[in-house]
Amino acid sequence: MYQKIISAFPAHVHPLTVVSDPDRLLSGETILGELVKREFHVIQEDDPIILRHRVEVMPPFSIQHPLIIITAGILENLPYDLYQPANRLTFSLHQFFPNLAYPVLQTLSPDQIERLGASSSPSEVLSREKTINYILRVLFKADPTSLNQPHAFINWLNNYHQEQSPLPELLRTSFVSRLKRYAIYDKWDIDLLFRESQAFSNFIQNQWQYSINQTISGNQIQEADSGYCLSFERDLNLQELVPALVRRGNLRPLKITDQIKLPDWTNPGVIRVDPRVHRYELLLSEVENDLKVKRLEPFGQTEWIRWKKIAQDWSEICNLHYQSDLDFHPRKKVKFNQLINEMDKIFTNWLKNKYSLLGVQRLPKPHHVFHIPHYLAYLRNQKKIERIVLLILDGMSLADWRMIEHVWKERHENWEMKTELLLAQIPTITNISRYALISGLRPADVENDLNNSTTEAHAWSLFWSREGVAESACQYLSLAVDRGDDQIPELENPQVSFWCLIENIPDELSHHATLGTAEQQSSLKLWLESTNTQNSNPLENLIDSFLDRGFSVFITSDHGHVEATGFGQPLEGLIAQTRGKRARLYYDRLSALRIQDAFPETILWEDDSLLPTNMAVLMPEMRAAFAPSGELVVTHGGISIEEMIVPLIQISKASP
Numbered sequence: 001m002y003q004k005i006i007s008a009f010p011a012h013v014h015p016l017t018v019v020s021d022p023d024r025l026l027s028g029e030t031i032l033g034e035l036v037k038r039e040f041h042v043i044q045e046d047d048p049i050i051l052r053h054r055v056e057v058m059p060p061f062s063i064q065h066p067l068i069i070i071t072a073g074i075l076e077n078l079p080y081d082l083y084q085p086a087n088r089l090t091f092s093l094h095q096f097f098p099n100l101a102y103p104v105l106q107t108l109s110p111d112q113i114e115r116l117g118a119s120s121s122p123s124e125v126l127s128r129e130k131t132i133n134y135i136l137r138v139l140f141k142a143d144p145t146s147l148n149q150p151h152a153f154i155n156w157l158n159n160y161h162q163e164q165s166p167l168p169e170l171l172r173t174s175f176v177s178r179l180k181r182y183a184i185y186d187k188w189d190i191d192l193l194f195r196e197s198q199a200f201s202n203f204i205q206n207q208w209q210y211s212i213n214q215t216i217s218g219n220q221i222q223e224a225d226s227g228y229c230l231s232f233e234r235d236l237n238l239q240e241l242v243p244a245l246v247r248r249g250n251l252r253p254l255k256i257t258d259q260i261k262l263p264d265w266t267n268p269g270v271i272r273v274d275p276r277v278h279r280y281e282l283l284l285s286e287v288e289n290d291l292k293v294k295r296l297e298p299f300g301q302t303e304w305i306r307w308k309k310i311a312q313d314w315s316e317i318c319n320l321h322y323q324s325d326l327d328f329h330p331r332k333k334v335k336f337n338q339l340i341n342e343m344d345k346i347f348t349n350w351l352k353n354k355y356s357l358l359g360v361q362r363l364p365k366p367h368h369v370f371h372i373p374h375y376l377a378y379l380r381n382q383k384k385i386e387r388i389v390l391l392i393l394d395g396m397s398l399a400d401w402r403m404i405e406h407v408w409k410e411r412h413e414n415w416e417m418k419t420e421l422l423l424a425q426i427p428t429i430t431n432i433s434r435y436a437l438i439s440g441l442r443p444a445d446v447e448n449d450l451n452n453s454t455t456e457a458h459a460w461s462l463f464w465s466r467e468g469v470a471e472s473a474c475q476y477l478s479l480a481v482d483r484g485d486d487q488i489p490e491l492e493n494p495q496v497s498f499w500c501l502i503e504n505i506p507d508e509l510s511h512h513a514t515l516g517t518a519e520q521q522s523s524l525k526l527w528l529e530s531t532n533t534q535n536s537n538p539l540e541n542l543i544d545s546f547l548d549r550g551f552s553v554f555i556t557s558d559h560g561h562v563e564a565t566g567f568g569q570p571l572e573g574l575i576a577q578t579r580g581k582r583a584r585l586y587y588d589r590l591s592a593l594r595i596q597d598a599f600p601e602t603i604l605w606e607d608d609s610l611l612p613t614n615m616a617v618l619m620p621e622m623r624a625a626f627a628p629s630g631e632l633v634v635t636h637g638g639i640s641i642e643e644m645i646v647p648l649i650q651i652s653k654a655s656p
Contacts, residue, residue: 001096001117005031009068011038014087015061018069018078023093023106024363026070028114029304032357035068041609044070044360047466050445052079057444057613070360099124101131107168108135109365111305115139132174140167144178150230151237153179154204158241158248161197164305187229196416198409201250208232208242208251208269216260239265247286249313253278280320280328283313284335291342303354304367307347308421311645314343315399318642322518344622347641348603351426356608358423359442368423368610369433372556372648373440373463380467385552387497391543392437394430395507395636397560400524401647407528408540415547420648426605427583427617428559428636428643430507437558438476438500439463447612460500474498479539491542499551503539510561513634517563520634547653557646561636566627567620570595581625582637584618592616599626603639 005025009017017040019026026032027044035042041058045051051069061067071078075088093105093113099122108116119138126134136142140160147153167175176191193200211232232238245251246268253271256262262270271278290310320326321336362371363378372390379385396404398421405417425433425443432443439446439459446454454462457476464474475496480487491499505527513520526532546553564582586592589606595618596602605617619638620626627633636643 001025002031002114004096005091006034008089009035009038009040011040012063012066014066015063016067016069016082016086018071018075018083018086018088020073020075020090021070022072023091023113024072024110025091025093025096025113026068027110027361027363029111029354029357029361030114032360033354036357038066040066040068042068042070042357042360044362046072048079050441053445055082057447058609059613097121100126100134101128104128104131104135104170107170108139109165109168110361112139112165129174132171136167136171136175140165140171142167142175144175144182147179148182148184149237150184151235151241153185154230154238155241155244157193157200158245158250160194161200161250162248162309164308167194196418197250198417204230204245204250205252209254212254212256212262212266212270215262215266242266243268245269247282249279249283249316274326276320276323276326277328280317280326281332283317283320284332284339287313287317287339287343288335291339291346303350304358307350307641307645310343311398311421311641314641315397315402318399318517319402319521322521324518324522341622344640347644348621348639351639351644355423355426356610359610365420366422366648368436369425369556369558369646370436370440370442371422372437372554376554377464377467379552387549387551389499389501389543389546389551389553391501391503391553391555392434393506393555393557394434394502394504395510395559395561396557396646397506397642398645398647399521399642400506400560401557401649403521403524404528404536405649407536411530411540412544414654416652416654418650418652421645422556422648424557424559424644424646425610426608426639426644427580427585427619428638429580429583430558432585434558435459437556442610443615444610444612447615456500456502460498464498469498472496474500476500476502478502478504479542491545499546505536506557507561510634510636514632516632517634520561543651547651553651555647555649555651559636560642560644560646561634562623562638562640562642563632563634564620564623564625564627564638566629566631566633567601567624568599568629569626570598580637581627581633581635582619582643584626586616586618587614589614589616592618605639 026035032042041061043051043054045054055067058067059065069078069082069086075083075090093102096117097105105113116135116139122134142156147156172191172194176194179185179190193203207230211230215233230238232242242251242265246253251269253269253275255275256270256272287310290306290313293306317336321328358367361367362374366372366375376385376388376390380388401419408415409417425436427433435446435456436443438456440463446459460476461471461474465471472495475493475498477487477490477499479501506524509523509527510520513523527534528536530537543553562582570584584595592604596604599620601621601624603619603621605619606615607613611617623640625631625633625635
């Protein structure tokens with residue numbers, strides 16, 4: 001499939017190509033990457049007004065600067081002056097997978113379709129059920145007959161959650177149904193183990209704790225919380241899985257005393273030191289190995305999936321690194337700083353090659369923060385959600401969310417949280433990235449609004465008006481729930497079905513952390529403490545209230561933050577449009593270059609197809625900041641992994 005699609009786009013032959021692609025065959029990372037290598041500009045936009053604007057603001061298309069316009073609709077609906085002179089193509093799943101059931105194929109993500117296209121096709125036409133089985137086997141290595149024993153299924157789940165390529169609901173339901181035919185899985189909540197990686201980790205942890213207790217005592221002590229299912233102490237195959245479960249983080253080693261004697265097979269899953277220290281050292285090794293892979297295989301097919309894994313691991317490392325009660329070996333702290341330098345270089349290089357390309361892929365899963373409104377509208381059109389709350393925790397990093405999530409899950413056991421990772425808008429400053437998030441538009445689409453000539457509130461209403469929603473049903477509000485009940489009547493307005501709420505606490509905690517990330521984390525922990533005067537309880541109560549009223553609640557962030565050290569401040573008067581500590585914006589490229597001459601350890605970011613064509617952004621390399629030399633700051637605006645990769649969380653209530 002890949003070669004057939006790419007061969008339809010010879011380099012520097014057609015100035016303009018228009019493509020009808022209702023099945024998103026051109027949305028996979030590998031195919032888009034190859035088109036960019038061939039120097040195509042790619043526009044994927046169904047709104048005719050926005051499409052017209054994007055074509056007009058970019059350099060004129062030509063043989064030297066070819067343009068591809070992708071639409072989900074029919075080509076005849078494009079503006080005539082674009083349709084008439086263009087090379088016209090139509091792609092569909094039917095063309096490349098004629099023997100597979102179309103409705104099943106439609107459930108796959110673009111990256112899954114790419115992987116399926118790399119496999120040999122069946123030689124005969126398959127029914128819907130046989131297509132499901134074929135895709136389960138070929139794409140996910142999910143054959144129930146080979147997973148009819150717990151050790152095989154646990155091993156499969158351990159790898160499945162690592163891949164971060166979830167089964168579509170149709171395939172998951174079918175697979176669960178077939179597995180439930182085996183009596184051994186009667187007590188298992190298999191669907192939950194598929195849907196939530198944390199549920200799988202909790203399940204494994206409970207079973208491991210039970211097995212260790214039973215091994216120590218020699219007899220059954222108590223029933224495991226989820227019903228006893230795994231006999232590590234009696235199953236050699238399960239024992240062999242323990243190292244892999246620990247390595248992937250789905251099994252946290254248990255701390256035991258020196259006096260307790262256990263068989264050798266338990267060694268990978270038990271330790272005699274603080275388990276947090278063991279976890280920190282394990283994660284450092286994991287990230288180090290992942291970065292080695294990225295050096296050896298740059299810009300591979302699953303680059304974004306790999307970076308999401310690294311970001312998850314790194315956020316946990318950071319939360320452990322700054323815990324004052326942990327005593328790490330000095331060599332580990334040295335490795336921590338070495339990994340920062342290595343990761344920053346590789347991640348920056350990856351962003352330069354893939355950041356703009358992922359901006360094209362906004363459905364069926366978002367990749368950039370400006371995709372979020374489109375994703376919510378997509379879910380609404382699919383009848384999966386109806387009334388929406390988008391809660392933006394300004395400045396919340398992925399590491400912050402991991403701390404918040406842990407506390408909120410303990411306090412709200414009936415909350416189910418699904419997390420996806422996205423890329424913030426470069427530069428990661430609030431007035432750029434948050435405006436993109438709320439409006440659903442690239443900064444290049446709203447160049448005249450970047451100085452807030454159009455408010456965020458109006459941008460929120462304007463997006464939903466294009467989806468046919470009345471302005472009166474949309475509301476934007478900056479929260480003050482921790483400072484009284486004055487907003488409660490407004491928040492309970494029954495006419496409003498589309499809320500955009502802003503909570504600034506995470507950003508305030510970061511900017512007030514003069515002692516660095518350690519202070520920022522301590523402040524966040526205090527905010528999460530119910531006994532503290534100012535805490536997160538009112539916000540949690542508000543979320544709970546919206547859930548009880550039938551709203552779908554989504555939480556996200558416009559950017560993260562990073563600890564950086566000042567290396568001096570440019571003296572430039574009014575030349576820079578924005579003078580942040582991690583990013584400075586210029587509409588005069590020569591001015592930006594003059595400042596870069598004085599500060600050579602900076603990155604000039606421009607012409608990425610997302611920012612206005614006349615905007616240049618100057619950002620310090622690595623962990624430096626435009627601040628007095630040696631000053632420690634917690635800030636944002638740059639392109640470190642902590643600033644760039646942010647969470648999108650959907651919270652729902654489990655059925656009673």
